[in-house]
Amino acid sequence: MTQNLLNRIEDYAQQVPILQACDRAVRELYPGLELRWAQIYGLRWSHVWGDEDSMLSAGRRVQINQHWGMVLNEACPIAETELGQLVQVLRNYLK
């Protein structure tokens, strides 16, 4: 998964800004995933990009680093270990 995600992000990064590249890569790996990206400022998670229309139910917050977070739908299809790996990869791109 890690290499696959890396390759996709690198490919997309040639075409679109890095956040959108990460977004596209993650969605391709996990079809049907509802996903939003937020910048973190103190307690505030400020919406930046993603499925604002589909997030009408509770989301699961996943902090990538001090500045970036993802909000996934609660029925997230990603296993815990894999989610940890995903976050590790994203940390390299979202500073």
Next chain:
Amino acid sequence: MQSIGYQEWIDNVIKPDQLEKYLNRGRDFINEELINQALLANQNPAKTRLREIIAKALELERLNPDETAALLNCSDEDIWQEMYQAGYRVKEKVYGRRIVTFAPLYVSNYCVNSCVYCGFRSENGQTIRHQLSLEEVEAEVAALVQQGHKRLIMVYGEHPASDVHYIAQTLIRAYNTKVGNGEIRRVNVNAAPMSVDDLKVLRDVGIGTFQVFQETYHHKSYQRLHPRGIKANYHWRLYSLHRAMEAGVDDVGIGALFGLYDWKFEVMGLLLHTIDLEQKFGGVGPHTISVPRIEPAVNTPFTQKSRYLVDDDSFKKLVTVIRLSVPYTGLILTARERAEVRNEVIKVGCTQLDAGSNIGIGGYAQNRLDYHRQQFILGDNRSLDEMIRDLARMGFITSFCTADYRCGRTGECFMSITKQGKIHNLCMPNAILTFKEYLLDYASPETRAEASYLIDKELMALPNEQVREKVKGMLERIEAGERDLFL
């Protein structure tokens, strides 16, 4: 600081390029000709037309200036009754039967401005000036936390001593203050207009909503009422929330101080402000609209002699029209108003109230009322506990929810959900959870006895069975001692 020093400071604060870029062909969005024309062209509106407009609002669509002008010009009391009911239904559709509660915390009353209606104006020698130290901020916040508050609006006069770095420090201290199970989870700010760079400083420390009220949208009245000081610049203030959005503070609050100019004009101004924000920021308008009405202040005769003072009946009407005109935006009614006025006006669609308020600088920790440290005199002095009990008697559940901005439901995301009328699917469960915390940790036995029924009532009313079961489980965890659970 000498007057020449102030002028230099003002010149440094105001960045002309940060407001000129938002002008529409060199003009601001308060097109007085358009407002006056709309008010004139929509006089004596027919009942059928008014009912069509009400129906549009019930579909949660924002009204246009002509439609709002027609509502403002309604002279049929039967239709007003229909509008009051529609306001309540709109609010219930978007936000449910919950009222979000907060406390104002006045941090500094030093001010360089000369607003003729304000007790903090620089020339008012009868106001006792003070700026809280960080230790005093902590003491104030601790006193509020011990009442059960989770949300603050921190208020600052406009002065070099209360610049953005001071404000940021006070926010950090407020967030870091913990007492037992309690803490402040969202700090909103009401402060002077700032540059984009300064607003980024507030964004970085986790500001909730940034509020700047235009006071009056009427250009000439604005100049007359703000004769000197940095606030004399109408456009710097008018575009302060555009700059906030640009800086990434994507929850902003607008407001007008009713009593400075014709109330119908001000309602139109609020609508045009909403429209301009929506047009320039991808459909994201204000997070909240506030409707302060001018109140007496020490040594401030203007507050009682203004020819535009708004009576209680007109006040209820203007709040109703705002509710219908911008159906999806939060509406704040403060303790400026007397309890009986608030109890009446809440019902036409307000979403947020302050309670247990003390607006004297340092007033919470010392538990004292001192008019000489206040910007104006409050009309409603009920404690938070009393307010919650009264709301419960009216069927409203008090919410201390702060989950939205901690889950990325801000700006575009928040607006998208509210415009569909679906925010309460998340917010009502969070209201139930935070209300449970309040009842366990802070409520008086009397309030606990009178208000607990709301937990079961609202739980059973949740439309989604899965969510209901989840909330039941979370309520059990709160009973067992966990705190700050939210969806």
